[in-house]
Amino acid sequence: MIKLLLAFVLLLVTPLCMAKSCRDISLQHSVDAKSLWQDFTYLASVNMQGRKSGSAGAQLAREFLQQRFTELNLQAFATAPNYLQSFHFPQDDSEKVGVNVVGWLKGTRFADEFIVISAHFDHLGAQGKQVYLGADDNASGVAAMLALGKNLQAVSSIYSIIFLATDAEELGLQGAKAFMRHPPVAHSQIKFNLNLDMLAEGGPRKRLFATASRQADELNQKIKDVASMAGLCLIKGHRSDRLGQTSLTQVDWRKASDHSAFGRHDIPYIFVGVDIHDRYHTPKDSADFVDQRFYTAAVETAWLLLKSINQEAL
Ligand SMILES: [Zn+2]
Numbered sequence: 001m002i003k004l005l006l007a008f009v010l011l012l013v014t015p016l017c018m019a020k021s022c023r024d025i026s027l028q029h030s031v032d033a034k035s036l037w038q039d040f041t042y043l044a045s046v047n048m049q050g051r052k053s054g055s056a057g058a059q060l061a062r063e064f065l066q067q068r069f070t071e072l073n074l075q076a077f078a079t080a081p082n083y084l085q086s087f088h089f090p091q092d093d094s095e096k097v098g099v100n101v102v103g104w105l106k107g108t109r110f111a112d113e114f115i116v117i118s119a120h121f122d123h124l125g126a127q128g129k130q131v132y133l134g135a136d137d138n139a140s141g142v143a144a145m146l147a148l149g150k151n152l153q154a155v156s157s158i159y160s161i162i163f164l165a166t167d168a169e170e171l172g173l174q175g176a177k178a179f180m181r182h183p184p185v186a187h188s189q190i191k192f193n194l195n196l197d198m199l200a201e202g203g204p205r206k207r208l209f210a211t212a213s214r215q216a217d218e219l220n221q222k223i224k225d226v227a228s229m230a231g232l233c234l235i236k237g238h239r240s241d242r243l244g245q246t247s248l249t250q251v252d253w254r255k256a257s258d259h260s261a262f263g264r265h266d267i268p269y270i271f272v273g274v275d276i277h278d279r280y281h282t283p284k285d286s287a288d289f290v291d292q293r294f295y296t297a298a299v300e301t302a303w304l305l306l307k308s309i310n311q312e313a314l
Contacts, residue, residue, distance in 0.1 A: 022206045022233035025293045030303055033296045036147045039068065040200070040295070043121070043139035044287040050132040051139075052125025053098050053168040061121050065101040065142070065165050072149040074103030074163060077184035087178030091171055098122075098167035100175045102184065105149070109158040114189050115309065116162040118176060118258045119145045119196040120169030124281065135287040137280060138169070141196035141273070144299040148306055157310050159191065166258050169197075176258035180265060191314040193269040194306055195259035199298040200290045202232070203277045208298045209238040210305065211253050211271045213263050219270055219309075226304045232297040240275050251276065270309075272302050 027033070042048075042064065049057030062084070069076075069083050076083050085100040101121070107113070119141030123134025133139075142165055149163055162184070166175030183190065202208060210226075212219035220236060227234040238253040254260060259269040279285040 025206065025297045026231040027293065027296055028231050028300050030151070030300045031147045031296065032150055033292070035150065036143055036296060036299055037292060039146050040135070040139050040143035041287045043142055044133050044135035046131060046133070048133075050125040050134055051121055051123045053122045053171055053174075054096060055125055057125065058122055058167065062099060062101055065121065068146050069101065069103040069163065072103075072146070072153065074105060074149065076103055079182065079184045085179065085182070085184075087175070087182070089168060089171070089174040089178065096168070096171075098174050098178065100167050100179055101165040102162065102179070104160055104162045104184075105152055105157065107158050107160040108156050110313075111160050112189055113159050113191050113314065114162050114185055115157070115159045115192045115194065115306075116164050116190055116262070117145050117148060117194045117196065117306070118164040118166060120166040120175065120258060122167050122170055122175070124170060130283045132281070132283055133286045135290060136198045136201040136274070136277070136285050138197050139287070140198060140200035140290075140295060140298075144196045144199050144302055147299050148303055151303055155307075159310055159314070169258055173258055173261055176261035180261045187265055187267070190262070190265075190267050192309055193259055193262035193267055194302070194309070195257055195262075195269055195271045196273070196302060197257040197271065198273040199302065200295040201274055201277050201279065201285075202291065202294045202298070203241075203275055205233075205241070206294055207233045207235050208272065208274055208301060209235045211238045213259075213268045213270075214254070216268050219268060222305065222308045223270065226301065226308055229304055230297070230301040232294060232301060234301050238271070238273070238275070268314075270305060272298075272305065274298075
């Protein structure tokens with residue numbers, strides 16, 4: 001009788017005990033955390049001076065990405081020799097030049113069909129002595145993209161994969177728009193976009209979000225499945241606790257980053273990133289404040305999402 005009662009009590013209590021706190025981060029060791037951190041901290045270092053589009057810091061970031069793309073054995077498109085795709089865009093009554101960094105890996109089964117992994121490398125630069133390092137926004141997404149590239153050397157992809165580090169995102173998604181205006185392959189060959197923007201700063205609630213394009217029930221199901229396997233709290237669909245506490249009053253998440261340029265062409269996407277936070281677009285968005293475990297788990301979660309997309313016909 002006592003045993004039975006005990007079993008009954010345990011049954012009642014177990015589900016509550018199992019409710020995972022978002023503060024519990026577990027690592028799956030599915031990405032190279034050391035090289036991820038090295039790439040991340042270098043991109044977010046003062047050497048890069050906040051990587052403002054058109055600046056010497058942005059050029060240094062591009063040169064670093066060219067070197068890393070070479071190390072990852074990525075191919076270059078004829079339209080982006082040495083991985084560089086230049087483009088023009090209007091700003092403040094003049095014409096500016098931006099430069100994306102683009103490379104690709106050939107897929108084993110659907111070589112003519114492409115998944116684009118995107119992450120913007122530009123940020124806000126410096127104002128006087130104040131340097132906007134842009135660690136979370138978006139050294140974190142670019143270093144994550146490189147980590148996925150490293151994994152894809154060991155585990156081959158059935159789709160071809162384009163790695164797109166965009167410039168001038170902060171000036172109106174200019175790099176992603178230019179990529180879609182002059183894509184290296186036909187629009188019809190681009191099957192999916194995984195956009196990585198701000199993966200490092202989970203805020204007090206330690207949450208990562210994944211938002212799929214509209215009418216994407218299958219993608220939403222994949223996000224749910226990955227959420228059940230992830231080493232951190234992955235929430236389906238961005239929503240913000242911060243609105244009203246920052247200068248922002250609302251965020252249209254579907255237009256908030258480069259995935260929007262793909263969405264306009266009806267290309268399905270998943271956008272992975274954290275909520276707006278206190279250090280967003282301030283000089284305090286620095287690697288010093290980043291919880292390395294959360295960031296690593298976030299990149300491992302992006303890897304789970306990519307694997308889940310990359311295992312069947314799109
Ligand atoms: Zn960003």
